[in-house]
Amino acid sequence: MHEARPGADLAPYRADFPVLQRPMNDRRLAFLDSAASAQKPQCVIDAERDCYERYYANIHRGVYQLSQQSTQAFENVRGIVQRFINAPDEREVVFVRGATEAINLVAQSFVRPMLQPGDEVLITGMEHHANIVPWQLVTEATGAHLVVAPVLDDGSLDMDGLRARISERTRFISVVHVSNTLGTINPVETITELAHARGIPVLIDGAQSAPHMPVDVQAMGADFYTFSAHKTYGPSGSGILWGRLAHLQAMPPYQGGGDMIRTVRFEGSEYADPPQRFEAGTPNIAGVIATGVGLEYMEAVGRERILAHEQSLLAYANERLAEWDDLRVIGTAPGKAGVISFVIDGIHPHDMGTILDMEGVAVRVGHHCTQPLMERFDVPATVRASFGLYNDRADVDALVDGLLKVKSLLG
Amino acid sequence: MTELSALYQAVVLDHNRAPRNRHEVQPHDGEANGNNPLCGDWVHVEFRLDPAGCIEDIGFNGEGCAISTASASIMTEVLKGRTLDEARRIGERFQHLVTDREAPLPAADDPDLEKLLALAGVRDYPMRVKCATLAWHTLQAAIEAPASADSE
Numbered sequence: 001m002h003e004a005r006p007g008a009d010l011a012p013y014r015a016d017f018p019v020l021q022r023p024m025n026d027r028r029l030a031f032l033d034s035a036a037s038a039q040k041p042q043c044v045i046d047a048e049r050d051c052y053e054r055y056y057a058n059i060h061r062g063v064y065q066l067s068q069q070s071t072q073a074f075e076n077v078r079g080i081v082q083r084f085i086n087a088p089d090e091r092e093v094v095f096v097r098g099a100t101e102a103i104n105l106v107a108q109s110f111v112r113p114m115l116q117p118g119d120e121v122l123i124t125g126m127e128h129h130a131n132i133v134p135w136q137l138v139t140e141a142t143g144a145h146l147v148v149a150p151v152l153d154d155g156s157l158d159m160d161g162l163r164a165r166i167s168e169r170t171r172f173i174s175v176v177h178v179s180n181t182l183g184t185i186n187p188v189e190t191i192t193e194l195a196h197a198r199g200i201p202v203l204i205d206g207a208q209s210a211p212h213m214p215v216d217v218q219a220m221g222a223d224f225y226t227f228s229a230h231k232t233y234g235p236s237g238s239g240i241l242w243g244r245l246a247h248l249q250a251m252p253p254y255q256g257g258g259d260m261i262r263t264v265r266f267e268g269s270e271y272a273d274p275p276q277r278f279e280a281g282t283p284n285i286a287g288v289i290a291t292g293v294g295l296e297y298m299e300a301v302g303r304e305r306i307l308a309h310e311q312s313l314l315a316y317a318n319e320r321l322a323e324w325d326d327l328r329v330i331g332t333a334p335g336k337a338g339v340i341s342f343v344i345d346g347i348h349p350h351d352m353g354t355i356l357d358m359e360g361v362a363v364r365v366g367h368h369c370t371q372p373l374m375e376r377f378d379v380p381a382t383v384r385a386s387f388g389l390y391n392d393r394a395d396v397d398a399l400v401d402g403l404l405k406v407k408s409l410l411g
Numbered sequence: 412m413t414e415l416s417a418l419y420q421a422v423v424l425d426h427n428r429a430p431r432n433r434h435e436v437q438p439h440d441g442e443a444n445g446n447n448p449l450c451g452d453w454v455h456v457e458f459r460l461d462p463a464g465c466i467e468d469i470g471f472n473g474e475g476c477a478i479s480t481a482s483a484s485i486m487t488e489v490l491k492g493r494t495l496d497e498a499r500r501i502g503e504r505f506q507h508l509v510t511d512r513e514a515p516l517p518a519a520d521d522p523d524l525e526k527l528l529a530l531a532g533v534r535d536y537p538m539r540v541k542c543a544t545l546a547w548h549t550l551q552a553a554i555e556a557p558a559s560a561d562s563e
Contacts, residue, residue: 348452348475348476348477348480349450349476350450350452350475350476350478350479350539350542351419351476351477351478354415354418354536354538354539355415355419358415365450366449366450366451367450367451371451374451380450380451380452380453380474381450381451381452409415409419409424410419410424410427410477
């Protein structure tokens with residue numbers, strides 16, 4: 001039996017999440033789909049509501065007090081994000097709609113202008129669609145090529161394969177920090193070192209690392225780091241692009257409109273400095289404010305504790321599922337994050353998902369927006385159980401009991 | 412929510428374990444591929460008509476869950492000997508059966524839907540409607556043009 005590290009028992013925090021108090025089919029809800037989106041603590045819900053109830057107004061443009069208060073609360077979040085990812089400067093924090101928009105922004109504004117026909121953008125075989133398709137768009141438009149580093153059988157990144165694919169023509173590397181499907185934690189520090197030795201900038205897609213572990217963009221050597229607020233216990237429709245100031249300052253705007261300009265004349269406009277240059281239009285004001293509260297909530301719980309807690313659950317789940325001969329876990333890399341993707345011989349993941357739901361267990365079934373990875377492991381889909389800070393062993397037990405029900409019905 | 416057994420009836424489980432007409436139809440007069448982009452499932456449907464314009468043989472292949480496999484299997488059983496117009500009409504009635512929760516169930520001896528009633532439980536699981544209708548949408552595509560269909 002693996003024991004949690006001292007202090008890692010987060011049981012009391014479950015009570016902070018109203019939706020988890022709701023019974024599901026007369027059972028205690030076992031929410032095991034935090035990799036898709038995390039549930040929200042009361043403080044995040046309250047923060048968004050509080051903004052609308054007490055001080056909401058558009059930002060950066062009102063001289064009245066409400067607008068000043070909204071602007072202050074909104075801008076305050078840059079500092080929270082800066083601390084959360086250890087960024088050198090809060091001007092490097094760009095508010096976007098989510099990790100997907102962040103990657104598209106970098107692809108279009110930073111990478112596309114530098115690509116010539118024959119150039120290469122390197123990604124890995126474990127990227128989710130949001131870190132594949134934007135690169136297909138810019139490489140197709142410029143005559144460049146998308147190069148994919150292979151994944152080993154256990155779900156680890158093939159580092160020799162990656163090294164071999166860095167070439168004279170490689171202009172950019174974009175790598176997921178933690179695989180949403182396999183749970184693999186990639187050695188991003190090694191990757192940025194390899195890349196920088198050749199002058200290649202690197203984007204680290206942190207959608208699945210920011211919610212689960214301490215993140216230090218300087219230590220990892222990233223040029224860009226992205227994550228979505230809805231996975232860090234914040235609202236949906238809000239996300240972060242962090243980029244080195246020098247890069248951001250050199251980048252043209254992504255979208256045009258209000259708030260991203262300094263002066264506008266019909267003959268031409270002068271753009272604002274980062275980060276406003278990349279924040280055209282009225283943003284998700286209350287959402288960004290609540291994003292900050294979600295990050296502070298994680299900090300208050302303790303990110304080392306969250307990591308230790310989820311690791312303990314992962315170990316417990318692995319132990320319980322190891323009893324099943326016909327269950328195959330996809331992704332068994334050493335030191336992986338709290339994600340278990342699996343298949344059971346002869347039973348389709350969709351059927352498992354429905355039956356588990358009836359037992360109050362919410363899991364993700366399907367290809368998890370990683371179709372190439374499904375092909376790599378020769379499965380059409382998997383069942384994925386993923387952990388958040390509010391999960392406990394009872395959730396894992398409910399999963400195992402639910403799977404017994406699946407077997408009795410369909411096995 | 413109804414009980415699980417309403418969704419996974421014995422008939423469905425049986426067709427899932429031993430799908431009928433899971434075979435190629437050579438030569439064939441129509442074929443199409445269908446994909447469910449949500450889960451990566453796919454189905455391929457082929458059929459041949461006899462001189463009178465009735466479906467002489469129909470078969471499918473694919474990868475899918477119990478609901479989609481059973482639906483494809485029952486579909487091939489129900490449609491043998493039917494005209495394409497009849498197939499289209501039964502398909503529409505089936506779509507209605509699995510999507511309209513309020514509509515009264517057809518009579519148990521309804522010649523078109525009798526066997527398909529085993530899938531009526533899907534109406535309580537909106538997320539699974541696409542599974543149940545994939546084969547039918549694919550057949551429709553095969554009838555109209557030998558292209559491919561989505562489960563949308």
